Amino acid sequence: MPALNPTPAANKPLKINGSRICRGDMDASHVEVLGHLHVSGSLTTARLRLRGECSIGLSCNTQELSSFGSLRVPELRGVSITANGYLSVTGEVAAEEFKAEGCVRIDRLSCMGTIRIKLGALCKIRHMTSAGDIIVSPSSRLLPIPLSPFRKLRCGIIEGADLTLYRTQADLVCGQNVTLGSGCSIREIRYRETLTIHPHSRIGKIIQMNT
Structure with a gap:
């Protein structure tokens, strides 16, 4: 059963092994996902590294996205976005550079x-x-x-x-x-x-x- 974890303190890095659910917004300096992460609100981070699955309820705001798994989100904004695998965005993706x-x-x-x-x-x-x-x-x-x-x-x-x-x-x-x-x-x-x-x-x- 996935763990229910509170949002990490702002500007703190977060590494996820296994499964984690965040009921609300998540704000961290760096986020690394090696399993499964679900954020019901928005995710804000300087760098998101994904080696598993991630689903976000509202939006993802990051300077750098590096995904080698599956990411589902309504809105995605970043400077450098690299997605290898599956990327689903039901709304808008806005970036400086985009590779998939x-x-x-x-x-x-x-x-x-x-x-x-x-x-x-x-x-x-x-x-x-x-x-x-x-x-x-x-x-x-x-x-x-x-x-x-x-x-x-x-x-x-x-x-x-x-x-x-x-x-x-x-x-x-x-x-x-x-x-x-x-x-x-x-x-x-x-x-x-x-x-x-x-x-x-x-x-x-x-x-x-x-x-």
Whole structure:
């Protein structure tokens, strides 16, 4: 049975082995999870390292996230976010830099820097936008042939500066320089400078915007 623990004192590190439930908010300088953590409120920490499962009821605010497990949260905000495994955010993810490999399910993803996603499963993002580059590619960890049909990204809108997309299905792609690799299906592309399309990708409407 999981332990019911009070919130740690502010600015104190917390290491979790096993299972822990926090009824309310959690505030700690560093949080390391090697088992299972559930926070019914919000989690605020400078650094969150996850090697197991973590579910948060309200929001997660951290400067650095390093996840090699499963994280479920309604809102996620950070400076550097790295997720390897499963990441589910029903609301918004806002970060400076975002990297993910595995499976991501996000409603809105906004980033000031680069977004890198390596597809290890079917990923879904309703709206993805970046002031920098967006790179979507298959994961290098999995065999290409047996799992190929399930390794793709479904997205409503993708907006960024330089876009490089593989195995991406989207309604609208908008960027300055757009490169589409194999396996893409895009209803509409809007670009400013350059557009490169792989012959094994399908495109509907193409619009070159005025610079």
